[in-house]
Amino acid sequence: MENSNLELAAAISEVGRGYDIIKQLQGLLQLKSRKGQDAVQMQELAEPLFRDGLQALNHALCILKSGVSKVEIKSENVMIESGSPVHSSGSVVCYESDQRIENGRGKKRRVGGNSWITNTTMPYDDGYQWRKYGDKKISGTNFSRSYFRCTYKEEQGCQAKKLVQQTSDKLDMPFFQVTYTNKHTCSSQKTRSPSPIPQISTFGSIELQDNSINEKLHLQESIPITPRQLNQASCFGDLNLRDIIRSVSMNERNCEWDLDSLLRDLVDFASYDCPL
DNA sequence: AGCCTTTGACCAGCG
DNA sequence: TCGCTGGTCAAAGGC
Numbered sequence: 001m002e003n004s005n006l007e008l009a010a011a012i013s014e015v016g017r018g019y020d021i022i023k024q025l026q027g028l029l030q031l032k033s034r035k036g037q038d039a040v041q042m043q044e045l046a047e048p049l050f051r052d053g054l055q056a057l058n059h060a061l062c063i064l065k066s067g068v069s070k071v072e073i074k075s076e077n078v079m080i081e082s083g084s085p086v087h088s089s090g091s092v093v094c095y096e097s098d099q100r101i102e103n104g105r106g107k108k109r110r111v112g113g114n115s116w117i118t119n120t121t122m123p124y125d126d127g128y129q130w131r132k133y134g135d136k137k138i139s140g141t142n143f144s145r146s147y148f149r150c151t152y153k154e155e156q157g158c159q160a161k162k163l164v165q166q167t168s169d170k171l172d173m174p175f176f177q178v179t180y181t182n183k184h185t186c187s188s189q190k191t192r193s194p195s196p197i198p199q200i201s202t203f204g205s206i207e208l209q210d211n212s213i214n215e216k217l218h219l220q221e222s223i224p225i226t227p228r229q230l231n232q233a234s235c236f237g238d239l240n241l242r243d244i245i246r247s248v249s250m251n252e253r254n255c256e257w258d259l260d261s262l263l264r265d266l267v268d269f270a271s272y273d274c275p276l
Numbered sequence: 277a278g279c280c281t282t283t284g285a286c287c288a289g290c291g
Numbered sequence: 292t293c294g295c296t297g298g299t300c301a302a303a304g305g306c
Contacts, residue, residue: 132281134299147298151279163298 014056021053115181119167128184130162138165150186158186 028045134147143166150158163179 131279133301134297135282136297136299139296145297149299 018053018056021049021056025049025053115179117177117179119175119177128160128186141165141167143167150184152186156186158184160184160186 025046028042028049129151130148131151131153132146132148135144136147137144146164148162148164150160152158159182161181163181165177165179167175167177
């Protein structure tokens with residue numbers, strides 16, 4: 001009972017943080033419309049806010065649906081088992097120690113350190129710089145698995161790793177499972193240069209860039225959908241909060257973003273009674 | 277020149 | 292113990 005109260009307090013705190021960040025974004029966008037800030041400047045300012053806001057809301061969902069107060073589970077030698085997550089927040093699945101992940105042939109994989117999994121329509125920009133160190137065709141699947149480690153592993157000893165596995169090739173919405181292992185201990189967040197060509201780890205910034213880049217990367221415009229639809233989908237593990245922002249930023253780019261309706265939709269999203 | 281991805285080889289865990 | 296598989300290493304080449 002005491003734990004529930006603590007978890008609720010933690011969730012409220014995270015939602016409050018998300019609210020504050022959205023208000024900052026609102027101010028930023030109003031500034032943009034008044035002063036005509038250019039897209040690159042806008043992107044640089046908005047990206048960290050988007051990221052922090054998503055993180056706060058993801059944490060809150062994780063807490064509310066599971067009772068676990070942190071997305072990251074502290075443990076050594078985490079084992080992950082498909083189908084038995086401790087909980088799911090729609091976009092984030094958290095695992096405790098002694099869990100395993102199973103491949104298509106029944107083999108179980110041990111993952112060292114703190115691990116958590118997100119499902120996404122693209123291996124989005126998480127604000128960190130990654131270096132790809134491997135790529136493996138996984139038996140029983142049609143897709144290869146890509147292995148990334150933090151760019152600052154040598155310099156700063158950061159042990160963070162990321163594993164990207166495409167799980168669906170639906171033309172309108174390819175789907176990826178992203179497994180993170182170990183927390184970042186480096187200070188790499190948002191230190192990349194504002195290159196117009198996104199790297200593999202920077203898909204999340206594509207929305208504000210030109211269409212030709214999207215075409216080169218075979219990325220597709222997401223269909224604008226309401227937060228209610230998104231939350232329903234999120235509850236069934238089909239979409240995540242980042243997709244909301246993606247959808248929102250698409251509309252914003254097309255000059256269709258109405259701040260009042262966005263805030264109304266976010267309130268609607270937050271109050272929707274998830275069937276799970 | 278430096279950093280990146282690609283890719284084949286190697287190693288360790290698991291059945 | 293052995294074979295299969297996933298995870299990592301490191302050389303090579305590209306940008």
